[in-house]
Amino acid sequence: MNGANANRAAHGERGRAFGSGKRVAVIVTEYRFNSHADVILGRLLGDFDYTPQVEVVSIYTDQVPGNDMSRDMAARRGVPIYPTIAEAVKAPSVPAPIDGVVIIGEHGDYPVNEKGQKMYPRCRLLRETLEALDELGVTVPIFSDKHLSYDLGEAKWMYDQLKLRRIPFMGGSSIPHTDPVPAYDPALLETANEWLVVSFSTSIEAYGYHGLEVLQSLAERRHGGETGVRAVWALEGDDVWRAMDRGEWPESLMLDALTVYPDIRPGHPRELGQHPVLFAAEYADGSRGYVIQFKDLVDQWGYAFRSEGGGVTVARCDSEKQRPFGHFERLTRMIESFVISGRPPFPMERVLMSTGLIGYGMESLHAKKPVEAPLLQIEYGRGVDGSFRS
Known part of the structure; x- marks a missing residue:
């Protein structure tokens, strides 16, 4: 058994079949019941009676609350959770670079500023993702849930960096779809x-x-x-x-x-x-x-x-x-199609706007x-x- 297969076996990976063969890293703020990670990443892991078309090969969780679901779900699905975003993006347990990144920076215990904005670290999550992709020398589609950042300077930086690298990008929420x-x-x-x-x-x-x-x-x-x-x-x-x-x-x-x-x-x-x-x-x-x-x-x-x-x-x-929140199934299908095709379903300018x-x-x-x-x-x-x- 080679090193990559040994790593996968050590993580208990099951022999699941996927429609596209595309592999994704998923970066989340937290994964608990009815969070966005639950209703998107959960589907990508086969929960909700959902048959995924891409394979989650690595996960990073920024926070682990008392009602965390990530550890149990990852163990049951045989997906490694890495301690850093860089390691999750590099996904050392698989033999080839990943084909996409899904960032779900919604929910979690983060401060609120004087304007009433929750200070989700979406810019940091993307920045560390881009740094890891730069080290790998690859360009892959990136999805980021909801808006870019509470800080408009950060949002413009995120937009500019994605444009500079010519990275296919999809963001926003489920509701417009x-x-x-x-x-x-x-x-x-x-x-x-x-x-x-x-x-x-x-x-x-x-x-x-x-x-x-x-x-x-x-x-x-x-x-x-x-x-x-x-x-x-x-x-x-x-x-x-x-x-x-x-x-x-x-x-x-x-x-x-x-x-x-x-x-x-x-x-x-x-x-x-x-x-x-x-x-x-x-x-x-x-x-x-x-x-x-x-x-x-x-x-x-x-x-x-x-x-x-x-x-x-x-x-x-x-x-x-109510759960299972069918509109998130539609969004998840859109994310998968985007990763597989590399073609965003709408301009990233909508997300910046x-x-x-x-x-x-x-x-x-x-x-x-x-x-x-x-x-x-x-x-x-x-x-x-x-x-x-x-």
């Missing part, structure tokens, strides 16, 4: 110039990001593509309703969007004891986008947008509310004033064949 209910003709988005997304939760940054990412996934489909964002502003509590009374954001689109929720409590949100948060983006071409977030009025994301001629389209993102939207939004909320968005002077869109360009 859910089915719209009801379905509608996506061509309606080409002439849209105003969008409002309904979000929820008291976790302003974490769930606000989902709403802003949904917003960006819609806005980028307008005719001519993305032209950038000029400024971002945010309000909370009664200031949201006062701004509504002044006509500073479209109450009608909010009420339209709420019609897609079948079990919503009757009455205007203003009268239902909610403490709303509003994020607003002023796009460079004059278009406007909004995310209004309620404490517990809804439990899925929904939206309304206005197209040329004044017509309004409404839909709800059909995310699954949505990172900037939540970053500037939290800054505006903290400063209690609108902020300019120099990081978001970005143009990208679709070519005549329907593919994205950047």
